[in-house]
Amino acid sequence: MENYALPNEVSGGRMGGMKFLITAGPTREALDPVRYLTNRSTGRMGYALAGAARHEGHDVVLISGPTTLDVPEGVDFIQVETAQQMYDTVRDLLRGVDVAILCAAVADYRPVSVAEHKIKKSEGRLVLELERTPDILGSMRSEFGYKGVLVGFAAETQDLVAHAREKLLRKGCDMIVANDVSRPGIGFGSRENEVTLITADRAESLPRETKEWLAMRIVEHALSLLP
Ligand code: C5P
Numbered sequence: 001m002e003n004y005a006l007p008n009e010v011s012g013g014r015m016g017g018m019k020f021l022i023t024a025g026p027t028r029e030a031l032d033p034v035r036y037l038t039n040r041s042t043g044r045m046g047y048a049l050a051g052a053a054r055h056e057g058h059d060v061v062l063i064s065g066p067t068t069l070d071v072p073e074g075v076d077f078i079q080v081e082t083a084q085q086m087y088d089t090v091r092d093l094l095r096g097v098d099v100a101i102l103c104a105a106v107a108d109y110r111p112v113s114v115a116e117h118k119i120k121k122s123e124g125r126l127v128l129e130l131e132r133t134p135d136i137l138g139s140m141r142s143e144f145g146y147k148g149v150l151v152g153f154a155a156e157t158q159d160l161v162a163h164a165r166e167k168l169l170r171k172g173c174d175m176i177v178a179n180d181v182s183r184p185g186i187g188f189g190s191r192e193n194e195v196t197l198i199t200a201d202r203a204e205s206l207p208r209e210t211k212e213w214l215a216m217r218i219v220e221h222a223l224s225l226l227p
Contacts, residue, residue, distance in 0.1 A: 016057025018098040018223065022050045023090065023136065025065035027083045029110035031128070032119045041105035043067035045153075045193065048215035049101055050075045056219060058099075063089050065104060083107050083133035090136055091144050099222050101151040102137045103177075109133065141172035149225045151175045151218070157182040164198045174225045175199050177218055197221055 024046020028036040043064055050062040051072035061076040063086060071077045078093075080086045083106045094100070109130035119126070140146040152173045154164045157180065164178035176198045183194070194208040197218070206217055 018053075018058045018226070019096050020050070020053040020058050020060045020219075021063070021090065021093060021097045021100045022046055022053070022060060023063045023086060023102045023104035023106075024050070025067045026105050027065045027086060027107045027133075028081050029083065029107045029133070030114045031111050032115035032117065034118050037107060037110065037130075038066075039105050039107065041065075043069050044191070045211045045215070046101075046103035047072060048211040049103060049218060052212070052215035052219045053099075055216075061093055063093070063104075065106075083110065083136070087134040087136050087139070091139075094140075094144055094146055097146070097148050098226060099149045099151070099219075100140065100146065101218070101222060102140075103153050104136075105155075106136060107133055135171075137173070138171045149174050149222050151177065151222050154178045155181040160196060161198060161203050164196070165200075165203075168198060168200065175222060199225070 025043030026038045026041040028038045030036045046062070046064065047067070047069045050060050054060045054072055054074045060074075061078065062071065063078045063080060065080060065086065078089055080089055086104060086106060110133050112129045112131050137152045140150055150173045152167065152171055154167050154176050156163045156178060160178050160180050164176040167173070168176045177195050178198055179193055179195045191210055192208055193211050193214055195206055195214060197204045197206065206214060
């Protein structure tokens with residue numbers, strides 16, 4: 001288990017009392033009883049966001065795929081495995097949420113069918129057929145009728161701001177937290193990150209910092225977007 005700690009300079013409870021819903025971590029999409037498709041997300045950014053929002057006195061529900069992190073104290077925690085489970089859980093828990101930050105690295109594809117027994121090896125190639133998973137962020141406004149502040153994440157390798165702003169509009173987000181995953185030492189699996197906060201009319205680049213420090217800034221910025 002890794003220890004989760006907030007930086008010392010963090011200032012205490014400014015507004016408090018808002019309801020946050022945060023998704024974090026990877027999802028796992030089973031191929032058979034012992035194998036699955038997943039990605040390199042550790043969940044650290046999402047857990048830092050949950051810790052930061054809680055530290056500021058807000059109610060937080062953290063919906064997470066499998067990680068090895070400790071759950072920040074005082075945070076309501078729901079563990080899920082698949083994209084479908086995360087979708088169902090987000091939909092069911094949205095009532096009364098003021099700020100939703102969808103930070104999870106949700107699998108875009110899952111096997112069309114899950115083998116009942118372990119797939120045996122044989123000579124030659126094995127072809128997997130995959131289908132799309134539900135788009136949770138893209139469903140928030142259109143399917144779930146969510147009206148609160150909506151923050152999405154975007155991992156891009158080129159034209160960061162343009163791609164993130166396109167995603168902001170397409171998915172009805174108020175803010176996109178964009179990071180350039182082509183750069184070494186930040187992002188997936190790393191303790192530090194370097195992100196740009198993108199709203200409809202601004203793009204603000206934050207310094208390279210720990211995910212805990214960035215989480216405080218993201219939470220503050222999201223709160224400033226409340227009506
Ligand atoms: O379109 P893309 O997958 O790059 O968007 C990333 C953002 O969308 C992240 O905020 C992620 O949590 C969210 N997402 C989601 N459901 C999916 C795929 C991505 O909520 N199936």
